[in-house]
Amino acid sequence: MINRLLREEIEKTLNVIFPSVEAEGVTVSSLRQFGDYTTNAAMVVSARVGKTAKETAKSIVAQLDKSEETKKRILKMEIAGPGFINFFLKNEVIVSELEEIGEKAKKGFGFRKGEKINIEPSSANPTGQFHIGHGRGAFYGDTLANILEFTGGDLTREYYINDSRESNQIKELGKTTLGQGETYLTEKLKTQIARLKTESQDIGVVGFLLARIVQSDNREFIEKKLGIRFDIWYSEDEKLRATLLNDRTLAALKMKELVYEKDGAVWLKTSEYGDDEDRVIIRSDESKTYFLSDISYHGDKFARGYDVVIDVFGADHHGHVKRMMAAKKMLGWKGDLKIFVAQMVSLKENGVSAKMSKRAGNVVLLKDLVDEFGLDVVRWFYNEKALSTQMEFDMALAKEHSAKNPVFYVQYAHARMNSILEKAKSVSGDNVSIEAILKEPSAKNLALKILQFAEVLEEIANDYQAHRLTTYAYELASAFSAFYRDVQVVGEGSYNTGALATINITKITLAKCLSLLGISAPEKM
């Protein structure tokens, strides 16, 4: 790929003229006047080599000019602004790159080749249904997993079922089931209680059995309604409690002298490993805390040999990041632990922000969202925002705007491409090359946008900011719209071969974007 090749060339160049200086990136130029690709390498490096940015740029360009690899591909290089080096590609190079992207968009990229990656979204409690807050982890995690897989990763999508009968949540659920309380009680829960068949009066047992029903309903919702597949449904009760893994974790921590007793409870010395304070792992009533389970669980994940373990936490759990990182250090887990925090989703009604509160009855369920707008709109809605965005959700406004959701723009572009490809089947080609078509600015612009697909995927594979893919998909659709406006593809008796080939690659690329986003790519609309 051309940006990688240029990057390597610059790296080599810097090695020659400024040894021991790191290379910088090459990216698609923001504006056409700045060439096709651009690099800020000279400006970044200049301070370290004690020259001005422009002098540095001149040296780099002079050295690049000597390279056969560069000469073959670059029409010209310009030094512009404070020291950018802008590259203008030969059209033949754009064509070959385009064809390469067309192939890769089918087969995948290799940025994360061979890495074993485990990803787990924050799971819903076993006490109720998915609300709009849960959508973030679920959709973001799914899209990110798709992208990491498409860029070569060996992915395991995992869902943690926190169904331990020792947990207080489960006990509360049991009380509610037995009519001893009303915690978590909703109309939905009442129907789930009605499905429960047990004679037991033990709150732990009853709560556990009810949680199974709730979790099973949630699982069905995730698979059928959200269309998200998981490779592993990891039951806390089966995998951590029943196997005594929690006990072994505890023993290991004791052996390493990482715990102490205080006030009848067992504490973990997390504060010595970057956490704000020490944490209880065994309560004074001898029951285990959730944190101990979480340590066992993550230890188990790393023991399974993942190079990278990714968690998506809800914002209300962000305090857990430090303690998990502390646990990783303590136990020396090999591999990367990446924890992303999805910010809160709040409600807005009549222009006024409101907290989502089950008690106040103003919870918006994810199910209702999908029923109202359809999965494509909902997935786009979540996928277009960074996890760090504290999004506000206004149901009334969403209804008003859903018909104008950008997802339709992108899907419409795809349907149009398909329509053109279909139409061309009835006529013959005129043998115009892609290179000839590139003389049209909007065609060249579209081609360069397609080349950017590799760049976007590489960025996401590196920094996990999966929402960039929606931005890219929109830009690609937009570049196609301009192309469609300016270039007649199918004429009276023939079609333009180069233009049709361009459309074909565009369609493959756009369809791949949509499929990675979990959104359908309709053939017609």
Place this chain on the structure above:
RNA sequence: GCCCUCGUAGCAUAAUGGAUAGUGCUGCGGACUUCUAAGCCGUAGAUGCAGGUUCGAUUCCUGCCGAGGGCACCA
């Protein structure tokens, strides 16, 4: 009080420290005899405040203001 996030136009948001802060909705104004008008073209409108670092700051640092979240032997 302490800790973590976040503050970008009327609204929802984008921007590995880069060139003129991108996009959608809303508003205003256009074009239709043509491969799908769910489309196209034009126009208006934004980085909370004050410093600092840098050739260059929406981005990094400090303080302030504002919003959200967390500070349990709940999860």
